[in-house]
Amino acid sequence: MIIAVYAPHDPRDKRMLWDYLAHVINQWQGEVVIMGDFNEVRVKSDRFGTNFNVLGANIFNSFINSTGLEEVHLGGSAFTWCHKSATKMSKLDRFFVSNNLLNIFPHISGITLDRFLSDHRPILLRESAHDYGPVPFRFFHHWIHLEGFNDFVTSTWNSAPSVDSNGMRNLAGKLKFLKAHIKIWIKDNKSETVSTIANLKKELNQLDAVIDKGTGTEVEAEKRMEVLAALRNIDHIHSMDLAQKAKIKWSIEGDENSNFFHGILNKKRNQMNIRGITIDGVWKEQPNDVKQEFLSHFQDRFAKPSERRANIDMRFPKTISEDQSQDLEREVSKQEIKTAVWGCGTDKSPGPDGFSFGFYYPHLCPVY
Incomplete structure (x- = not known):
């Protein structure tokens, strides 16, 4: 209507x-x-x-x-x-x-x-939908629950090259190396999951056919329970993926089959979608124009300042004590790092390469 x-x-x-x-x-x-x-x-x-x-x-x-x-x-x-x-x-x-x-x-x-x-x-x-190129890397919490993912991350991290003497640059390089391999692993895992679901459903149908005839034994009944548990686990992991994308409380708001859920998910996508930008009073929608304007804007914001700078009087009337100065410059302990990381939510990110603290908790933090 x-x-x-x-x-x-x-x-x-x-x-x-x-x-x-x-x-x-x-x-x-x-x-x-x-x-x-x-x-x-x-x-x-x-x-x-x-x-x-x-x-x-x-x-x-x-x-x-x-x-x-x-x-x-x-x-x-x-x-x-x-x-x-x-x-x-x-x-x-x-x-x-x-x-x-x-x-x-x-x-x-x-x-x-x-x-x-x-x-x-x-x-x-x-x-109208515009293609702005590849989406940025995002770490999804349900990956941690995928079979073999933890071992894959550990082995990949240990095999990542360490060529820079600077600790932070070396960390960023290893994360970049890990990110590229995670993308490949997740893509292969998705293909395997589709095949696994098809095989489990086929096996479930065969077991149901035997049980419906009245010829099923305890072995078939137990096997059926195992197949159902495997399917529920896959469905639970998929629900975690959608829940993080929709940013809603899953147990309260409903499952992924509800109209409410899809409305929330699509509304979020619709609101966050970049449809265009006004440049010098003219609305531009072409992806190349939009990306170039964003690039120019942030280049100007973070460009090297001009040579003419303000002079700052460095003679401060109040200064910190020698003990305070040493406390600020001392080495940070492992316990302080752990306390700071553990105090952040799983959806927070420290910055590099799109990894959230949901990734750091089970993987990188024990390394310290």
């Missing part, structure tokens, strides 16, 4: 409209797209040069939440309406879709177009 909206200005009339639309949408047994000029904003930053009506925004947001709608991210300009004097601007035009529609069209997005003589910008709904 597609609903086109041109909302009234009067707050009482708008509230009546939200109630009517909520009734229609909640009665509809299917997907919904609602779009148009809602004459209302959701947050204070959606307005410029005009007063923000907190009550009106709360009622509007309540309507959106009660109908299970998700707002489609708009690329391009931040505001869709502009007064002719250009002193007042607001984001009044939007797209909303039902949660399940994100499962069907995960790459759905919107974009604002040029206004020309109108005071409103047209908005375009579309599904």
Whole structure:
């Protein structure tokens, strides 16, 4: 069901409209797209040069939440309406879709177009995906539970070349070496897992056929339990993978077969997806343009400063004592390193090569 909206200005009339639309949408047994000029904003930053009506925004947001709608991210300009004097601007035009529609069209997005003589910008709904190249390396906690992974990491780490005298550069080099080999191992493991699942299901069907005939023995029954346990273990590891990607509490929010879960996962992907960037007032979507702009931005941020620098008076009226100075410069103990690492959550990362502390706990920390 597609609903086109041109909302009234009067707050009482708008509230009546939200109630009517909520009734229609909640009665509809299917997907919904609602779009148009809602004459209302959701947050204070959606307005410029005009007063923000907190009550009106709360009622509007309540309507959106009660109908299970998700707002489609708009690329391009931040505001869709502009007064002719250009002193007042607001984001009044939007797209909303039902949660399940994100499962069907995960790459759905919107974009604002040029206004020309109108005071409103047209908005375009579309599904588009851009390829920004290989994704960065990420360590997933469920890898630790894969059979053979711990032994593989240990052997690979011990065989990694150690050619740099600098300890930190040597660590980074070994992590880079390990990362490349983990990628290959995980890819091979996925292929083996697909084959293993097929074989286990085939064996389960054969065992069920024997048991259903009434000719099964305790041996077949025990074997069936072993096959089921193996399948459940594989399914549990897969669930851990999806749970980390979705960043939700698995035992509370449900399993990967629920519409809720897929809605959360696809909503996160939709929100984090980079659809384009404004460069000198012009919206650019081509991956090469976007990546080049990001590269230029951070090159400027981290470039070597100019020769003209501020002079700092190094004559400080208060200084630390000799004992404090020695305490700051002393060697860090293994116990201090362990305490610092153990105090971090599993989803935190110390920086190099995408490894999280979920990886460091069982693998690298014992090395110290």
